[in-house]
Amino acid sequence: MKLLPSFLLLVFCMSFSIHSFAQDIMPPILPWDGKSKELLVDKSNKWVTPFELSNGLESPTYVETMAWIEELTKNSGYLEIQSIGRTEQGRPIQMIIASVDRDFTAEELSTSKKPLILIQAGIHAGEIDGKDAGMMLLRDISQGDKLELLVHANLLFIPILNADGHERRSEYGRVNQRGPKQMGWRTNAVNLNLNRDYTKLETAGITAIANVINRYDPDLYIDIHVTDGADYQYDITYGYVASGGYSPQISNWLSTYFQPEVDQALKDQGHIPGPLLFAANGNDFTEGNVAFSFSPRFSHTYGDIKHIPSILIENHSLKPFEQRVLGTYVFLEQAIKSVSGHFAELQEAVKADKNQNPEEITVKFAFRETPADSMEFLGIASRKEISAITGREYVIWEGKEITQQVPSILMDRPVEKVSVPKAYYIPAEWSSVIKKIQAHGIEMEILTEPKELTLEFSTVGDFKMVTQPYEGLMRIQSFDLDKMERTITLQPGSAKINTNQALGELAVILMEPESVDSFFQWGYFNTIFTQTEYMETYIMEPLIAKMLAEDADLNKRFEAEKLSNAEFAKSSRAIYSWFYKQTPYFDQNWKVIPVGREW
Known part of the structure; x- marks a missing residue:
């Protein structure tokens, strides 16, 4: 009979004893x-x-x-x-x-x-x-x-x-x-x-x-x-x-x-x-x-x-x-x-x-301010002990039946709602999102030719992403939103989703960025946060001077921004960025969530 090396034998014995021990120390049946x-x-x-x-x-x-x-x-x-x-x-x-x-x-x-x-x-x-x-x-x-x-x-x-x-x-x-x-x-x-x-x-x-x-x-x-x-x-x-x-x-x-x-x-x-x-x-x-x-x-x-x-x-x-x-x-x-x-x-x-x-759908619920009622709870008696290992309290379940009155804490208070548009439009380039919507069984119309429309879009201001993946995706943790109207030409393959359908609520939950299960919060539009074009300072300096000389209102807004924001006034980077956004060279798709609303 071949003997196991001593360290393998130790691992085997430890594994066996850990399993047996875990079952043995469960609370009483x-x-x-x-x-x-x-x-x-x-x-x-x-x-x-x-x-x-x-x-x-x-x-x-x-x-x-x-x-x-x-x-x-x-x-x-x-x-x-x-x-x-x-x-x-x-x-x-x-x-x-x-x-x-x-x-x-x-x-x-x-x-x-x-x-x-x-x-x-x-x-x-x-x-x-x-x-x-x-x-x-x-x-x-x-x-x-x-x-x-x-x-x-x-x-x-x-x-x-x-x-x-x-x-x-x-x-x-x-x-x-x-x-x-x-x-x-x-x-x-x-x-x-x-x-x-x-x-x-x-x-x-x-x-x-x-x-x-x-x-x-x-x-x-x-x-x-x-x-x-x-x-x-x-x-x-x-x-x-x-x-x-x-x-x-x-x-x-x-x-x-x-x-x-x-x-x-x-x-x-x-x-x-x-x-x-x-x-x-x-x-x-x-x-x-x-x-x-x-x-x-x-x-x-x-x-x-x-x-x-x-x-x-x-x-x-x-x-x-x-x-x-x-x-x-x-x-x-x-x-x-x-x-x-x-x-x-x-x-x-x-x-x-x-x-x-x-006309409106709740996208976020919170706890009621007071418990809804109480329930008769069929519990098990327990006691607290101080751990000799950690020094902290832990619970020991004793296997004895007890009956308690327990408050029911309900999380059904609506705290954020969104209005339901007539329809959503998803541009053809976001085909992976369109395929997911189809997989949910949501009815949609796929455009077969280009179509020009004026739609409402959500834009993102300050935002923060999670520090580590959740379910393999980088979710958006917090963000500021604004809205804008834009006329765009949708290409063939784009999707129109009417909300007047049996799964209209699901469409809203997936489309509206405030929803915790929106495609936006799951991170499917994260590329909108990347800026690819920029302007060199040797272009910015003469261009800013020309803009200020030709636009009195722009001059007033610039001075007002400096007065109201001391950090802005001290930051050349912030000043360049502010002026860059006033030019037609600025990326118009940056931080624009590509979900158009038709009202």
Whole structure:
């Protein structure tokens, strides 16, 4: 037997002990024996899932998952697998369609009289509960006693959206999460977070999802995650844009019909459902639970601005993997029933939201000045101790159930609005932006011949960029804006985007620079900050003298600027720059955001 070198043996032992130790020192587990355990099939069942075979401890690899699903599909006329794209490493992104009527095309499903439900798992590939729950549910629909679900609805199921991250598997994927044994990675192969990509569309996964949404037009969109953070009793937490969004009638439908029925189904099966939980103080929930106004770069808020009922599930990371998967199964089954049972009301809500045509759109929300109300919070007792290592306080969760009253801190107060123009124009040279707008499904007209128009443009004054990339892009951190009118000739290939359309709100969010998810703030127009031409001082000096001699008003403005700005008066560079801007030689496109508005 060949012995390992001593330093390798030490590394191996350290790695093993660190993993074992991390699991051992997690907060205590609350005992759980929910009725949903009855959903598990015997290991002798032909269609037992890898998750069930592992006693609820493991989740299969990408290859194992797709092999199991392909075999299931071959044995059912109600299932079909379609590839919706390829990951950055070349793996197919697979989607399973379930239809008792064998409607497997986008045209058939988007025009069906049945609701269509899109279920997405593995966008953060370590948070994989939805994959294993979906496999069980598809098994029970196609091979068990739940085919009735497809009598009333059609399903789209993406088991692993971030397939590359899924295959970056190890026992060290998510130290704060209790299983599965091996977990994937949050980001994709080029280290981009797919759930920050819904507006910029830089990843293969979200580009594929945007295409699915455009082509299939789902009636409900469910994105399944697992939390980080504090301990509490809830095992299945979820949410939607309840206020401060762009689809108020859909929000009302979700709170009136969907949430009460899903909550009850989870409770009946032994789970504890709760809202999305973001503690104002991660060590102490009594300071409040924060309901953020997420921008449309995230899944459920992107769905909201596209007027699609959208749910973000965040299962509690400290609950056992088996418990989380079974709770997800219960959620998905009831979601199908609730949408089917209240589909007429849902269609009316969607129609109303698509036909809003507002004159103004909120692009920035802030917290309410006082908490909206309080909630009964099913928490876990904790205590504070002083670290012997850092000397600072840290929290210890004790595994004891407590009930608290917790303020609800809502971030739904509008603080910045923009007027909605009749249309936007994007010049042909910004083709990459035009392609992204098309990928979102926003209707547009592409010019086929030159067109002269007088349009309004935003101009940038002082600005500051981030000091390091965010999601691979250099965002604009702060800036001053002004507006100007200009007559330009747009070339063939330029795009006209009318705002009087179902996705008019999304167009505004992408086009208006004040929006945190605008193409401007994401950095897609950063080249407008570069000056390429300049004027030598030996030209500037005689030219300035000539300008001052011929223009009395210019002389007055120059003297006024010197009087009001001492720094300007002392800076030859600033003076030259000021005069250069008064000449026709100055770059007229510098700091002009190339998005024209037609009023």
